[in-house]
Amino acid sequence: MSVDPFRPHSRPGAASASPPTLSPTRRTVLAGALGALATPTLTGCAGLTERVSANAGRRRDRLSVQVYGTDVEVAFYDRLARRFEQSRRGVTVDLVSVPFSEASVGIDAALASGTAPDVFRVDYPTMGVYASADQLLDVGDALSDLRTDISPAFLEAVSHGGRIYGMPQHIDTSGVVYRPDVLRDAGITSVPDRPQDAWSWEEFAQVAQRLTDKAPDGRSAFAVNWQALGAFRWLNWLFQAGGHLYDADQSAATLDTPAARRALDFTSSFFRRGWVPDSTSTKGATLPDAQFTSGTLAMVLAGNFLLPAFSETIGKRFGYAVTYLPQDHRAAGELGGNALVATRGAANPELAADFLAFLGAPAQMRDFCQASVLLPTRSSLLAQRLDFAVADDLMPVYAQQVRTIGERDVADVTTATFAEVNLALANELEQCFLGGRSTGATLSALADAVDQPAGLNDEGGRA
Numbered sequence: 001m002s003v004d005p006f007r008p009h010s011r012p013g014a015a016s017a018s019p020p021t022l023s024p025t026r027r028t029v030l031a032g033a034l035g036a037l038a039t040p041t042l043t044g045c046a047g048l049t050e051r052v053s054a055n056a057g058r059r060r061d062r063l064s065v066q067v068y069g070t071d072v073e074v075a076f077y078d079r080l081a082r083r084f085e086q087s088r089r090g091v092t093v094d095l096v097s098v099p100f101s102e103a104s105v106g107i108d109a110a111l112a113s114g115t116a117p118d119v120f121r122v123d124y125p126t127m128g129v130y131a132s133a134d135q136l137l138d139v140g141d142a143l144s145d146l147r148t149d150i151s152p153a154f155l156e157a158v159s160h161g162g163r164i165y166g167m168p169q170h171i172d173t174s175g176v177v178y179r180p181d182v183l184r185d186a187g188i189t190s191v192p193d194r195p196q197d198a199w200s201w202e203e204f205a206q207v208a209q210r211l212t213d214k215a216p217d218g219r220s221a222f223a224v225n226w227q228a229l230g231a232f233r234w235l236n237w238l239f240q241a242g243g244h245l246y247d248a249d250q251s252a253a254t255l256d257t258p259a260a261r262r263a264l265d266f267t268s269s270f271f272r273r274g275w276v277p278d279s280t281s282t283k284g285a286t287l288p289d290a291q292f293t294s295g296t297l298a299m300v301l302a303g304n305f306l307l308p309a310f311s312e313t314i315g316k317r318f319g320y321a322v323t324y325l326p327q328d329h330r331a332a333g334e335l336g337g338n339a340l341v342a343t344r345g346a347a348n349p350e351l352a353a354d355f356l357a358f359l360g361a362p363a364q365m366r367d368f369c370q371a372s373v374l375l376p377t378r379s380s381l382l383a384q385r386l387d388f389a390v391a392d393d394l395m396p397v398y399a400q401q402v403r404t405i406g407e408r409d410v411a412d413v414t415t416a417t418f419a420e421v422n423l424a425l426a427n428e429l430e431q432c433f434l435g436g437r438s439t440g441a442t443l444s445a446l447a448d449a450v451d452q453p454a455g456l457n458d459e460g461g462r463a
Contacts, residue, residue, distance in 0.1 A: 223288030424449030
């Protein structure tokens with residue numbers, strides 16, 4: 001399992017069933033900390049070129065790198081670090097692994113104190129916080145090779161103000177994982193096997209209703225992976241309906257639209273019609289992948305990062321397959337995954353940028369993704385049939401699904417304030433899904449949260 005926006009080891013809420021608190025002034029704190037640390041306090045050239053902090057005493061032939069992830073991912077990061085050392089004589093990479101739940105808090109504190117690692121792993125939405133506060137190193141020149149072999153959407157995920165601040169190492173997204181035996185027993189004998197044949201919303205509704213009608217007590221048709229800090233996945237449905245969270249220039253919410261109303265009406269009907277368990281709402285305590293592996297769901301929207309866990313947990317108890325997300329006005333999916341970034345105050349900026357370029361090279365990206373069951377960002381690798389360690393037969397569906405992710409989709413979830421907006425999504429959608437609040441009132445509350453994210457209190461609700 002890997003990590004994509006706001007999820008520990010790529011599982012939103014894996015460490016906690018409730019969204020963690022988030023200070024609404026985090027961006028201001030980071031920006032202020034940078035200003036204090038970036039001000040030269042020495043005279044002469046050294047004071048102008050080297051940040052005065054704990055980093056200044058670091059050896060320029062050593063890199064400090066912080067990552068998080070599964071055991072497989074961390075082990076492979078170590079392998080790649082040693083590979084880099086072998087290719088750069090005299091260089092040492094000090095690799096540290098931390099739990100995902102501690103990663104952002106630790107980095108925030110380290111940036112504020114001037115002790116941040118030279119390189120660290122970060123999910124795409126959080127990039128907006130650091131890049132907008134001028135915390136990251138511009139690595140555009142170092143990644144010139146990658147820039148010619150990546151979709152504009154994926155490059156957008158690590159860009160801010162026209163500059164590139166990270167190496168987009170991998171992506172993941174959701175698909176519809178289903179049990180062929182359960183669908184067959186319900187009389188559903190045809191499942192889309194090409195992206196262009198993905199179920200329409202109307203067809204998906206028919207499938208869900210048939211599964212609900214045929215389901216034994218205690219079982220449900222499906223569940224969506226939008227729990228806790230995965231609430232941003234509701235935007236998949238908004239994008240599919242032809243809508244967006246922000247207007248084209250990211251200056252204001254754009255939720256008073258027929259597309260937004262259609263998306264919320266449809267997704268709230270999942271609960272009204274009994275297609276999904278109430279416990280799997282956006283603030284639900286139950287993760288749907290756990291329900292799927294226990295046998296209580298016929299289908300689950302799940303990311304490719306879960307396939308290794310499915311293989312281990314389900315074993316041979318029942319078979320499962322993957323098809324594409326439903327589509328409406330268009331096909332769409334979320335951008336999950338992680339980037340590697342270098343801090344602006346790295347002891348050796350050139351070496352840090354070189355390390356990112358090395359990990360982004362085809363061989364390293366391919367090997368990491370194959371071992372971790374993640375999707376590469378390089379177009380040339382996405383076009384290949386990779387040899388994934390697990391679920392090699394299912395990954396091509398995900399590889400095709402990520403092609404539905406557009407630049408504007410990415411821009412919606414990589415703003416500097418999206419962490420706060422994501423918390424608001426969890427709270428406001430819950431009120432609609434289970435609290436009986438109307439579509440119009442919910443969209444109005446969401447628009448307020450998008451336009452004034454600093455109005456969120458520490459619990460993720462309105463101040």
